[in-house]
Amino acid sequence: GAGVSQSPRYKVAKRGQDVALRCDPISGHVSLFWYQQALGQGPEFLTYFQNEAQLDKSGLPSDRFFAERPEGSVSTLKIQRTQQEDSAVYLCASSSWTGGGLQPQHFGDGTRLSIL
């Protein structure tokens, strides 16, 4: 597609419910990232995929957070037994190759998650 697509744009859940957030990266992009952005803060890294391989999950705050990218394209971030502190905007980004360098990450519009 033309850009990184995330759905839903807004998600409201009750504490204790499980949620799933979807990211559809730019077609052909090898690298995919998830970030968590609390209100008034900068994004914080959660996890990174290179194709279907999850190479870095050091930013996942607890074992309630789980991400997958089974076919190397669409990714899902799942949060189990949600808690109020999980309320944030979840941003997905993709980039075109793994050599890094100055290759920019392209971001989606994010999913705003509110836990009641």
Next chain:
Amino acid sequence: AQTVTQSQPEMSVQEAETVTLSCTYDTSESDYYLFWYKQPPSRQMILVIRQEAYKQQNATENRFSVNFQKAAKSFSLKISDSQLGDAAMYFCAYRNPTQGGSEKLVFGKGTKLTVNP
């Protein structure tokens, strides 16, 4: 671990004037990459400008330029001829060289820029 500090939570500028947003970072690496991203209220992060640490020349993109001072670990963003559409949150970000490592970005807390007509 690398850290990025943006010491100005908010800045304002008059339309057509120039404004400079500051950013400092901490790293023990000699080569790395620095970025400025803009986030309007719509939330989508948009790349403004980027710089590779080993290049001495400051990057420039139209009205946007950086002042990169490697020894001081400083990477400030200058916006010339400010326009109303420049109003947004601006984030400075750092990335390590990859070579098999994670390509994650480390962001500062951001500076909210207001442009006054």
